[in-house]
Amino acid sequence: MRKAREVLVIGGNRYFGKRLIARLLAAGDRVTVLNRGSSAAPPGVVHLVADRNDEKSLTAALGARTFDVVVDQVCYTPRQARIARRVFAGRTRRYVLTSTVEVYEYEDSVAPVRESDVDPLSVAVNLELPWDDPEFLENHYGEGKRQAEAVLAADPAFPYTAVRVAHVLGGDDDFTGRMAHYASRIRAGEPIAVPMVNHPATYIHVEEIADFLFWAVGQDFTGPVNAASHGLLTTEELCAEIAAHIPHGRTVFGRVEVGEVSPFAFTRAYGMDNSRATRLGFRFTHTRQWLPKAVAETLGKDGG
Template structure:
């Protein structure tokens, strides 16, 4: 596995280890790997260093948790040539970011075709801020480069918004803190539905994907959708507080403006549908849970 030092990546490592697999983790060593796995230290952006730690090693499958650009994908394609038969890229629902629309239907994998998506290696992908600002495009182009150029089988797992576990993003915590303190939560006037998945479930799905033989993009999400209002209602029920919602218009992270004093809107509040169709995963044999099965537990855990 490349990455895996935090969040559901560590759960994935432990799940794979507990199946009896011989697990090797490659990262910069910012955190110790779980017991019982081999830990190789290298910066994935340094092709020479990556090749050096891979010398003499081969793998049945590789799971790449931290590929954010086509440049990183190109390095991986070269470095793992002849070293693996299967490559699982952890991708994201964000690849559909510009395609959703209010009231739109859940999007299937073919809405973004990696075999046809343009790749531009001349963009400043080595700039961390550029990568962060172009996260969705970086993932789309990483999928595309691996699909077209890697000499091994490639799967792109398009992961829904992840909730639960050791979440470092602070997005759910934003809601909990405001509702528990009686503060207003800023959402769109008509927040649209989005797909979500429980952290342990995406770890299980990735483990399952490693053992299969299908290729191409596959959506990974729990059944059912959530919007910002439903998230607030779920937290309110657990906290015993009535949420106060107010309307905003700006995207999360945008500065407030005199014309929109209530902005920015909260995380997970969208003005377009962010729902994914999981029919392909079902046809391949994986059964996802429902968001209603785990959302109350996630809220309780997040409240501590």
């Protein structure tokens, strides 16, 4: 019988984070959830309240606790990563950072990008940037994650992995509104703005990324790892599936040379190579297996 693990999840009370917590509890793990207290923790967990941006607050909330694994769902900046590295050094056997495909924002390749295309050890860290400014952080989301990874990687004794998550789809609790944006325009027959050259991207279903993170908790590999379902999706393919769920929906694309484009419309290649995770033993599904289900979940059977 497998020994129960002590797992700390920082943030993660919604979307795939709450699904990860459910999987950990179902497996018999002892789960602690740490957040600012603005939302209740799910039943069955120990709930700690602290501001993860405040090292003294975080240290006080943790007390003498140690963990087998820490899953950090809400580390967005190098400042937060520096605090986490200091606080959790010696407290955990493994630290799992949920990172993002956005770390590849400066890479543009016809071939899917591999983990080695962004080596955290080669990323410059600037702690003086206005990381506390919400607008700056929103506009530099990928860079914040790049630099957070770099801070963790700088200490070779710190046992971290950075899960670079593809664009997540599915679930009736998708809070992003991105699929709803397409549905509203298709329903109204309004143009969907895409670049003149619109590249496909990698995606993953909300249940699959929860599965992946649960799997990663039990592994011992370190460094970055890409998490994406097999198969790229174009904006056109995504919209075709959405339109199939909307009676009398009409998809119209408007090609733009400059200006804002729709969500999931990309001016550059945005695909991730998932072969490292595959070699390590995770079995991904194909986007075509779950795309109809993802659209139905998010929009409802009548196109929401």
